[in-house]
Amino acid sequence: MDAQGPPNTSGSPSPRSEHGLPGVNPLRRxxxxxxxxxxxxxxxxxxxxxxxxxxxxxxxxxxxxxxxxxAQAAQRHEVVARLTADVERNHNAAKQSAQVSWTDAAGVVRTGTALADPGTTKGTPLHVWVSRNGTVTGPPMSxxxxxxxxxxxxxxxxxxxxxxxxxxxxxxxxxxxxxxxxxxxxxxxxxxxxxxxxxxx
CATH class of the missing domain: 1.10.287 (Helix Hairpins)
Known part of the structure; x- marks a missing residue:
């Protein structure tokens, strides 16, 4: 029988430290x-x-x-505005800024700028989003x-x-x-x- 301990049943020698303790790698820093x-x-x-x-x-x-x-859903609402002038035809632009006008709930006529397709004629209705103070803005987040x-x-x-x-x-x-x-x-x-x-x- 080995005087230093039981034999290694795995077939390979057990790593020992400088003190002969099994399971301790002497090269481990x-x-x-x-x-x-x-x-x-x-x-x-x-x-x-x-x-x-x-x-x-x-x-x-x-x-x-x-x-x-x-907050945006409470502060913004959609209105139907109409173009106040014809939009010029421009094949290089998908949308162009155009002047629009609408009447708010208090009967006040308001104006603003919205995007419209090139070639759209005066009086064409556009759905735009406006804030509480009547400024044209984008749709609320979803x-x-x-x-x-x-x-x-x-x-x-x-x-x-x-x-x-x-x-x-x-x-x-x-x-x-x-x-x-x-x-x-x-x-x-x-x-x-x-x-x-x-x-x-």
Missing amino acids: PSDSFESWFRRILLTLLVVGLPVVAYTTGTTAYEASMHAVR TLNAKSTGWVAGGAAAYGMALGIYGLRVGTRLLLDRRRYAQWDAEWERAEPLWSARFRR
């Missing part, structure tokens, strides 16, 4: 242990933190967008816009976190390798004279 520990931390952050960050950011962006949707904003924000946050973790991983590896190379150079400077002396004998 402190930097190797730190790198392995740090990689496990980063992996845990990636697995646990990535969905949390993506969901939290996406939900926050969606709720903020829905607030804007409700729920689909809010959902898209949430998905994009969540995806961007997840991508940014993954990129940051990858950068930490690469940066840490570079710093550790730089330290290892310096240690190897210092050890070689101590060992090289001894090797040279042996071969000069």
